[in-house]
Amino acid sequence: MDWFPVWLSLRVALTATALTLLAGVPTALLLARKRFPGRNVLEAMVVLPLVLPPTVLGYYLLVVIGSRGPVGQALAAIGVEFAFTWGAAVLAACVGSIALVIKSAQAGFETVDRQLEQAARTLGRSEWSVFWSVTLPLAWRSVLAGAVLAFCRALGEFGITLMVAGNIPGRTQTLPLAIYDRVQAAQMSEANALALIAVGIVVVLLFGLSRLVRLRY
Amino acid sequence: MWRPLLPAVALAWLALGSGPARAAEPLPLTVFAAADLGFAFKELVPRFEKALGVRVTLVLGSTGQLAQQIEHGGPADVFFAADQAFVDRLVAERVLLGETRALYAQGRIVLATASAFGRKLTELRGLTGPNVRHVAIANPAHAPYGKAAEEALRKAGVWDAVRPKLVYGENIRHTLQFLQTGAAEAGIVALSVANVPEIDWVPIDPRLHAPLNQATAVVRRSPRPELGLAFIQFVNGPEGRPIMKRYGFLLPGEF
Numbered sequence: 001m002d003w004f005p006v007w008l009s010l011r012v013a014l015t016a017t018a019l020t021l022l023a024g025v026p027t028a029l030l031l032a033r034k035r036f037p038g039r040n041v042l043e044a045m046v047v048l049p050l051v052l053p054p055t056v057l058g059y060y061l062l063v064v065i066g067s068r069g070p071v072g073q074a075l076a077a078i079g080v081e082f083a084f085t086w087g088a089a090v091l092a093a094c095v096g097s098i099a100l101v102i103k104s105a106q107a108g109f110e111t112v113d114r115q116l117e118q119a120a121r122t123l124g125r126s127e128w129s130v131f132w133s134v135t136l137p138l139a140w141r142s143v144l145a146g147a148v149l150a151f152c153r154a155l156g157e158f159g160i161t162l163m164v165a166g167n168i169p170g171r172t173q174t175l176p177l178a179i180y181d182r183v184q185a186a187q188m189s190e191a192n193a194l195a196l197i198a199v200g201i202v203v204v205l206l207f208g209l210s211r212l213v214r215l216r217y
Numbered sequence: 218m219w220r221p222l223l224p225a226v227a228l229a230w231l232a233l234g235s236g237p238a239r240a241a242e243p244l245p246l247t248v249f250a251a252a253d254l255g256f257a258f259k260e261l262v263p264r265f266e267k268a269l270g271v272r273v274t275l276v277l278g279s280t281g282q283l284a285q286q287i288e289h290g291g292p293a294d295v296f297f298a299a300d301q302a303f304v305d306r307l308v309a310e311r312v313l314l315g316e317t318r319a320l321y322a323q324g325r326i327v328l329a330t331a332s333a334f335g336r337k338l339t340e341l342r343g344l345t346g347p348n349v350r351h352v353a354i355a356n357p358a359h360a361p362y363g364k365a366a367e368e369a370l371r372k373a374g375v376w377d378a379v380r381p382k383l384v385y386g387e388n389i390r391h392t393l394q395f396l397q398t399g400a401a402e403a404g405i406v407a408l409s410v411a412n413v414p415e416i417d418w419v420p421i422d423p424r425l426h427a428p429l430n431q432a433t434a435v436v437r438r439s440p441r442p443e444l445g446l447a448f449i450q451f452v453n454g455p456e457g458r459p460i461m462k463r464y465g466f467l468l469p470g471e472f
Contacts, residue, residue, distance in 0.1 A: 014230050059285065067290025067438075084292050166291055168247065168276050181277065184390045185255055186397075186413065 001190065004170055005178035006197055008086060012174060013154040016093035020150050023094075024101035025143060029135075031102070032109035046102050049095050054159025057095065061164045065091070089165040089172055093154035100153055101146040108142025109135065148209065152202055245272035246444050247292055249283045251299035251431075252390045253324075253362070253409045257464035264460075265451045271444060279388045281359050287436060288312055294439040295448055297321065299389075300361035301432035308434060317435040317446050321453055322466035324429030325408040326365050327418040333399040337417040341373040344403055349382065353395035353404030356385040361429055362392075366405035369425035408465030431466070 031043060049057060066072045066083045075082050082088055112135055120130045136143070158176045165172040167181065175198050182191035250258055255277050262273045276283070280299040284307060287293050296313060298304045301320070307313040330338045338344065344352050354370075355363030363385065370376040384401055386392030389410055395401040397415040411418045433452070435445035451457050453468075462471055 011230065014226060018226070018230075055282075062285070062289050066288075069289070072290065081290070083290055084286070162278075163282070163286070166276060166286060167278060168292070169274055171274070183394075184252060184277065185259070 001193060002169075002178075005173050005175045005194065006201075008089070008173070009155055009175035009198075010201070012086060012089045012093050013151050015090045016097060016154040017147055017151045019090070019094050020098045020101045020154075021143075021147055024098050024146070024150075025105050028102045028105035028146075029109055029131075032106045047099050050099050054096065054157075055163055058092065058160040058163025061091070061095065061160065065164065083164055084166045084168065084172060086165070086172055089157075089161050089174055092160035092164050093157045096157045096160055097150035097153040100149040101143075104146030104149060105139065105143045108139035108146075111142075112138045144209070144213075148206070151205065155198065155201065244292075245274045246294050246441065246448060247274045247276060248295045248297065248448065249276050249278070249287060249291065249293040250297040251280045251283070252277045252388050253299055253407050254297055254466075255390070255410075256412075257409065257461055257466060260464075261452065261457055261460045264456060265448060268451070268456070269444075269447060273448070279359075280361070290438070293436050294441060295433060295435055295445040297431075297433045299324065299429075299431055301430040304432040304434050312437055313434040314437050314442060315434070317442070317449065319433055319449050319453060320430060320468065321433050321449075322409075322431045322461060323423075323469055324362060324365065324431055325423060325465055325467065326362060326369065326405050326421045326426065326429075327408050327411045328403070328421055329393075329396050329406050329411060329416045329418040330403045331396045331399045331401065332415050332417055334402040337419075338403055339419050341370060341375055341421070344370075344382070345375050345378040349402045351384050351395070351401035351403075352379050352382045353384050353386055353392045353401035353406075355389050355392045355406075356387060360386070360388055360392075361431075362389045362405075362407050365426040365429050368427060369405065369421050372425040411465070 027046070031039065031046075062083060063069050064071050065075075065088065067076065072083060116138070117130050117134050120134045125133065156176055157174070158180065161172075161174055162177060165174075167173055167177045169181075173181065175194060179191050179194045179198070182188070182194065248258070248262075258275055262275055266273055276293070280303050283291070283293070283296065284298065284303045287296055287307065288310070296304065296307070304313060304318060308315040308318060328338055328341060330336070334348075336348070338349075343349070354366040357363040357367040367376070370379055384395055386395055389407045392404060393406050393410050393413065393416075396404050396406065397413060405421065406418075408420065433449050435442045435449070439445050452461065458471075
């Protein structure tokens with residue numbers, strides 16, 4: 001059996017989860033704490049990827065990052081081709097999953113008692129320190145839940161990836177695309193094996209996380 | 218909480234790096250082909266690889282989706298479309314090389330009955346029977362075989378009676394799945410995908426629909442256009458034609 005799709009999907013999902021956390025947590029904090037013009041627009045933009053059909057979203061992304069698109073042409077000028085690479089699969093996974101991180105973390109930050117943060121400030125902590133030692137530890141369950149959802153969504157991403165990364169065996173064929181290909185080719189036993197692996201990855205991840213959480217708290 | 222997690226994740230990420238690194242090998246010839254070619258090309262491609270000593274990556278998809286990807290820089294060397302209209306449009310847009318364009322088949326459609334249904338239908342009129350509750354065809358709005366199916370049903374004078382029973386597949390493989398699973402009792406699929414154990418079929422008179430001309434061409438951006446052309450010539454050559462014929466991809470002289 002070809003294990004390439006499994007490794008590729010794990011790498012894509014891990015990278016995408018890391019990137020969505022980096023971009024999503026600050027956005028969630030912003031949405032939870034600040035009132036600013038355009039806030040409602042930003043909130044709507046965040047959930048947009050959940051509303052649009054993935055293949056349509058993929059098509060729009062392709063128009064932007066493809067060889068005829070503005071971003072694609074700018075990248076080509078510096079010798080980088082982004083569409084139809086595994087990086088494009090990461091972008092697809094990020095777009096598909098970032099809403100899950102943001103909405104979940106936002107809910108977590110909104111329930112944090114502001115007075116505890118104030119207390120830390122009166123004790124001379126910087127804003128940066130308040131975030132790391134008070135806000136995040138109080139909201140981490142929601143952030144972790146968002147990260148788990150994002151990882152699972154990234155691992156299962158299909159429609160956007162199909163359009164922007166292509167379904168190229170050995171290069172951009174992720175686990176869900178590989179399963180789809182096998183089903184289309186009526187190779188059901190291979191499709192079943194790959195589907196079982198996908199389930200196995202998520203089971204191991206959730207089991208490991210719950211152990212880790214119980215160990216620490 | 219985070220401390221043991223971060224190095225573990227970083228380590229896993231690095232370990233997984235060995236996977237996608239395979240892309241560093243010299244790129245094989247990449248063929249974008251309509252999904253209905255899957256069975257035929259699985260048999261044909263290894264022979265081409267052996268004859269020319271090159272590796273081929275076969276990417277199957279719907280013709281419309283593949284055409285969009287090639288238009289936006291998809292890394293294809295050759296494009297096999299289920300409908301020549303897509304090839305002609307991309308030739309006009311100077312995305313495909315017009316001088317390499319070739320016809321590789323005229324598609325045929327068949328009337329298929331799910332084996333589980335029991336009684337095999339032999340004519341389109343049979344689809345109007347009360348026992349047939351779902352009729353699977355490919356979406357006529359964008360799938361060439363679906364368009365041909367609609368034309369045949371109209372010409373046979375049963376379109377209005379069959380219309381409420383229609384279920385649309387995204388492409389011809391998807392349509393076939395409706396029949397293979399027994400979700401639809403009958404349907405119209407391509408001859409090229411009809412030889413599966415779960416269905417019985419009879420050919421539909423090709424005069425009932427406009428010819429399904431299927432064409433191929435080399436992509437202009439391809440760094441090895443001569444190799445792509447060699448593949449097209451192999452498919453239409455003495456080694457390729459018998460395989461193509463066996464899977465129902467007939468040229469006008471081969472009916």
